[in-house]
Amino acid sequence: MRITDQVNLFNLKIGKKKAKANKMNEDNAEETVNERTELLGNKDILTKIGGFGRYQLKELLILSPLIVGNGISTLLFVFVLYVPNFRCAIPGWKNDTFQIHSAVQSQYVEHYIPKDNPHCMVYKWNNSEESVLEKPFEEVPCRSWVYDESSVPGTAATEMDLVCSREVFQSLVNMLFMGGIFVGSLFFGVISDWKGRRVSLYLSLVLWILSSLPLYFVNDIKLLAVLRFLIGFSGNGIFMNSFILAIEIVSSPYRSLVGLISQILFSVGEIIICGIAFLERDWHMLCLLSAVIYIPCLIYWFFVNESPRWLTSQGKFEEAQNLYRKIAKTNKIEFPEDDANLEAPIISNTKKGSLIDLFKSRILFWRSLIIFFNWGVINMVYYGLLFSSGDLTSNLYLSSFLSGLAEIPAYIILLFTLDRLGRKPLYCTSTILSGIACIVSGFAHVWGKDLPWISTTLALVGKFAISSSFAIIFNLTTELFPTVVRNSALGLSSSVGRVGSMLAPYIMLSGNHIPSKFGPSLPFIMFGVVSVIAGFLSLLLPETRGQNLPETIKDGELMGRTGTNNTKGY
Structure with missing residues (x-):
């Protein structure tokens, strides 16, 4: 074995011993900390x-x-x-409310609010002198709503x-x-x-x-x-x-x-x-x-x-x-x-x-x-x-x-x-x-x-x-x-x-x-x-x-x- 090999082997052994010693010190330190933790925690x-x-x-x-x-x-x-509870507002009715207050309002609701989808759709309405008895059949999404405020007067959602x-x-x-x-x-x-x-x-x-x-x-x-x-x-x-x-x-x-x-x-x-x-x-x-x-x-x-x-x-x-x-x-x-x-x-x-x-x-x-x-x-x-x-x-x-x-x-x-x-x-x-x-x-x-x-x-x-x-x-x-x-x-x-x-x-x-x-x-x-x-x-x-x-x-x-x-x- 050459001198250099012997030196390398010696250094390797020393390195292993140092590593082992460091590992033991680290373990001891950790053990001390754990003991300390056990005492305090x-x-x-x-x-x-x-x-x-x-x-x-x-x-x-x-x-x-x-x-x-x-x-x-x-x-x-x-x-x-x-x-x-809510429904679509009657088109063109500025003071519409969820509760029905008159026969006329009831008639408009019946003719302009679809019964199968009163929440989101209304029958198409125009500003002509169209009789409420002549119900338009085309449904369109409504843009305004009226809410039942009898129990909850108003929320962010309404x-x-x-x-x-x-x-x-x-x-x-x-x-x-x-x-x-x-x-x-x-x-x-x-x-x-x-x-x-x-x-x-x-x-x-x-x-x-x-x-x-x-x-x-x-x-x-x-x-x-x-x-x-x-x-x-x-x-x-x-x-x-x-x-x-x-x-x-x-x-x-x-x-x-x-x-x-x-x-x-x-x-x-x-x-x-x-x-x-x-x-x-x-x-x-x-x-x-x-x-x-x-x-x-x-x-x-x-x-x-x-x-x-x-x-x-x-x-x-x-x-x-x-x-x-x-x-x-x-x-x-x-x-x-x-x-x-x-x-x-x-x-x-x-x-x-x-x-x-x-x-x-x-x-x-x-x-x-x-x-x-x-x-x-x-x-x-x-x-x-x-x-x-x-x-x-x-x-x-x-x-x-x-x-x-x-x-x-x-x-x-x-x-x-x-x-x-x-x-x-x-x-x-x-x-x-x-x-x-x-x-x-x-x-x-x-x-x-x-x-x-x-x-x-x-x-x-x-x-x-x-x-x-x-x-x-x-x-x-x-x-x-x-x-x-x-x-x-x-x-x-x-x-x-x-x-x-x-x-x-x-x-x-x-x-x-x-x-x-x-x-x-x-x-x-x-x-x-x-x-x-x-x-x-x-x-x-x-x-x-x-x-x-x-x-x-x-x-x-x-x-x-x-x-x-x-x-x-x-």
């Missing part, structure tokens, strides 16, 4: 200083108005875009004539709202993991207020659509960050409780807006009232604390320690100085995760796909039923109230069953139940027209069940993904889900344009089929009940496997 420290004490209750009460306001904002446009050929603008506004949520989920998810939950929450709150106040002055559909997009963009940031802030400060036994309380608060917002809309029928003022409720929340910057889990995941151990001390003090529990290892050095090279790391893992990749599909289905069905809630009965306010009320029993039942029966079986059952209810409701709408209460009841059962699924999937997603990517993963899941919610308005609209007696029922049947599929796919996910929140990508891969720390309930 896992259930042990929260259990010892109060898993759900006065501090957690105070934070939840502070965040509650934000979550309630999000429910108000979401259901708001069910009233703003509501279309009451003021802007969003009917017939302009009906698509209703779906467009709702789609852009969901599109805003889609983009906002990605944006605020990244901001939340990058700059913190608190910064992301406040930024979304300011943007929401700036987007909502101008609704009072809007009289143009394009501007209305843009503002609705911005409201969706910022509103989801408010809910998502509030939810994460609330759930990351409690120990495992209380995570489902906090998650369900958040969903109940959202439903309370839906019920509150029904009452406000009933008392205030002017849609401009209704939008203004829904906006001003958030203005006092601007002082939250001085009251809302950052998530200790996020601080730990970012290597900000000193801040996390101080916050844990504050939690212990508020909960009137002595801080465990020895267990917290306060004098341990802060590791500067804390390993942080990204969504790319999530997709590099085969296990987490397939789990993510299942989660994404379920989010899409749940959002599509939930918002499809929500946007059609005003049609459940002949009374807009009662229908919307019942739709919001149907969610609360679902969440209350979950409070007593979610930690006993587990996330997966309940999620699968509720999703499949919702699908079956929607399918049967669709057929009942065709074959049970004489018994409308049947389809109404089934639709409410579907809303009840899909609300359960919506609540559970928030918990399931939060508990499946590691801390280092949790908010980004939740944001991405929510964004994918919004694709389904963006499709919901158009799926509901398609039922009005399918020339079949099953036309109006097809959206419900479609919702039902995909719900059943999603329910069975969810059986492939691991159970997260009683398991530690995974901190690293490796922890996430071990979720659901026996013999690991992450499978020990507490």
Whole structure:
């Protein structure tokens, strides 16, 4: 062997030893960080200083108005875009109204408004002295309409004539709202993991207020659509960050409780807006009232604390320690100085995760796909039923109230069953139940027209069940993904889900344009089929009940496997 070869071999061995040493140092550093994370971020420290004490209750009460306001904002446009009974206006009749006030008006309606299509077509009319007894037979699209304002004096849809050929603008506004949520989920998810939950929450709150106040002055559909997009963009940031802030400060036994309380608060917002809309029928003022409720929340910057889990995941151990001390003090529990290892050095090279790391893992990749599909289905069905809630009965306010009320029993039942029966079986059952209810409701709408209460009841059962699924999937997603990517993963899941919610308005609209007696029922049947599929796919996910929140990508891969720390309930 030549000297050069010996030198090269020697250098190669030295290089391997250095690489091995570096790898060991890196592993040791990561292990130290993980140990540090375990000390500051896992259930042990929260259990010892109060898993759900006065501090957690105070934070939840502070965040509650934000979550309630999000429910108000979401259901708001069910009233703003509501279309009451209407027909084409009598051509040439300047003071025509939906209600018939004279025999002459009745005669004109009979002769100039087609009975088979009174909403969008009129018989051709001219200004000659043509007798009303001589009915013209050529039908043309009408350009003006009259609305039944006996119960709802005026909405954006009636003021802007969003009917017939302009009906698509209703779906467009709702789609852009969901599109805003889609983009906002990605944006605020990244901001939340990058700059913190608190910064992301406040930024979304300011943007929401700036987007909502101008609704009072809007009289143009394009501007209305843009503002609705911005409201969706910022509103989801408010809910998502509030939810994460609330759930990351409690120990495992209380995570489902906090998650369900958040969903109940959202439903309370839906019920509150029904009452406000009933008392205030002017849609401009209704939008203004829904906006001003958030203005006092601007002082939250001085009251809302950052998530200790996020601080730990970012290597900000000193801040996390101080916050844990504050939690212990508020909960009137002595801080465990020895267990917290306060004098341990802060590791500067804390390993942080990204969504790319999530997709590099085969296990987490397939789990993510299942989660994404379920989010899409749940959002599509939930918002499809929500946007059609005003049609459940002949009374807009009662229908919307019942739709919001149907969610609360679902969440209350979950409070007593979610930690006993587990996330997966309940999620699968509720999703499949919702699908079956929607399918049967669709057929009942065709074959049970004489018994409308049947389809109404089934639709409410579907809303009840899909609300359960919506609540559970928030918990399931939060508990499946590691801390280092949790908010980004939740944001991405929510964004994918919004694709389904963006499709919901158009799926509901398609039922009005399918020339079949099953036309109006097809959206419900479609919702039902995909719900059943999603329910069975969810059986492939691991159970997260009683398991530690995974901190690293490796922890996430071990979720659901026996013999690991992450499978020990507490």
